[in-house]
Amino acid sequence: MLSGMPPATANTSTAPTIARDVLGILRLPAPQAAPLLIGCELEAHGVRARIVETEAYHSEADLACHAARGRTPRTEPLYAKSGTLYVYLCYGLHQMLNLVCDVEGTPSAVLIRAIAITAGEDVARERRQNLRTPLARLANGPGRVAQALALNRNHNHSGLELGQAICPLKLHPASSRPPLANGGRIGVAYAGPEWGAKPWRWWERDFPVAGRAS
DNA sequence: CTCTAGATCTAT
DNA sequence: TAGATCTAGAGG
Numbered sequence: 001m002l003s004g005m006p007p008a009t010a011n012t013s014t015a016p017t018i019a020r021d022v023l024g025i026l027r028l029p030a031p032q033a034a035p036l037l038i039g040c041e042l043e044a045h046g047v048r049a050r051i052v053e054t055e056a057y058h059s060e061a062d063l064a065c066h067a068a069r070g071r072t073p074r075t076e077p078l079y080a081k082s083g084t085l086y087v088y089l090c091y092g093l094h095q096m097l098n099l100v101c102d103v104e105g106t107p108s109a110v111l112i113r114a115i116a117i118t119a120g121e122d123v124a125r126e127r128r129q130n131l132r133t134p135l136a137r138l139a140n141g142p143g144r145v146a147q148a149l150a151l152n153r154n155h156n157h158s159g160l161e162l163g164q165a166i167c168p169l170k171l172h173p174a175s176s177r178p179p180l181a182n183g184g185r186i187g188v189a190y191a192g193p194e195w196g197a198k199p200w201r202w203w204e205r206d207f208p209v210a211g212r213a214s
Numbered sequence: 215c216t217c218t219a220g221a222t223c224t225a226t
Numbered sequence: 227t228a229g230a231t232c233t234a235g236a237g238g
Binding site: 057064065066088091093141143144186188 | 220222
Binding site: 066072088090092 | 230
């Protein structure tokens with residue numbers, strides 16, 4: 001154990017170590033990574049926000065996961081290495097931001113369902129075209145998340161990897177571990193009783209508007 | 215080629 | 227409570 005440890009003096013900058021730790025969360029299967037991502041912060045295009053609600057989609061066996069029907073051009077990023085972005089269009093209108101998890105070749109991802117803006121509120125409000133709503137409601141809902149962060153599959157954000165220079169999205173570690181709650185995933189009743197009811201949604205327990213459908 | 219059902223959001 | 231708006235995937 002000690003033989004593998006670098007000398008203390010080698011660790012002059014902690015930033016790369018911390019970044020590696022956060023990305024390490026994504027190496028876990030999505031159902032394990034999803035709760036650990038609550039409290040972490042996302043930053044993109046001038047907006048920074050704490051993740052307050054996540055949802056896991058895991059494996060081709062999961063009938064609610066897009067990979068349930070196998071590998072296709074759209075779902076290709078789901079099979080890529082952890083830290084890859086999977087962004088897709090839902091209902092013809094909304095962009096959904098997912099962070100790919102687990103080992104390469106295993107389709108597994110966490111949908112970011114809600115974030116709490118911590119910096120860049122004015123920019124986020126402009127993008128959301130909403131100057132009045134309470135801050136907590138500005139980006140609660142997966143479509144709102146991508147809009148606030150200005151992430152969009154039309155801008156080729158799907159398939160990019162966290163940590164690469166061209167990737168506009170950064171993931172920062174959690175500064176605290178808030179109490180969590182969990183429950184069933186939203187809008188996946190079509191996946192049948194088993195997969196439709198899996199309690200694979202997690203949220204920050206005390207966040208005002210997390211943990212509900214709206 | 216056509217058809218249809220979405221991991222939703224907003225205003226009425 | 228319905229309308230917006232588009233595309234992947236299935237079926238012909």
